[in-house]
Amino acid sequence: MPIHERVTGYTVAQLHNDIVDYNQVIHLTLETSGPVFLGFPEQQPDDWLSFGTDGTTTAFLAASQFDGIYHLLQSESPAYFSALSLFGIRAVDLTTGDEPTGEGPADHDALAQFMRDARALHPRNVDTT
DSSP: OOOSEEEEEEEEEEOOOSSOSEEEEEEEEESSSOOEEEEEESSOOTTOEEEOTTSOEEEEOOGGGHHHHHHHHHHOSSEEEEEEEETTEEEEEEEEOOOOTTOSHHHHHHHHHHHHHHHHHOTTTOOOO
16 A cells, blocks of 8 residues: 655546546556556446555546646646555545645746836836846
8 A cells, every 4th residue: 555655657548438437547656656547437436446466556536536636746746645445444645745835837927927017117126136
């Protein structure tokens, strides 16, 4: 069972066929644990979480969760994955690492825009060095 394992890579697939009842798949590669398969069916099966003898973790999550999980993988780094099944309690978690509040590309864009606006209003008082 992977517990707070760093995600080192991922692949995403969109599919449609008569074999499986899900249209989106995410494969995660973890730092030290085995691979992770995330399927996103419209109806989550009762046996939605399993662990293979080869170290593979398989989880079927609600189709509505795909966009959020994919966005987190695209926009955040590092990301960590956990999955457990203990005493009848099952859990899957994808989370980010410690980050400063408000970090991200949008902050750099906002700062650049702020400086342009400040220069336009007060061209002599804004030091850009």
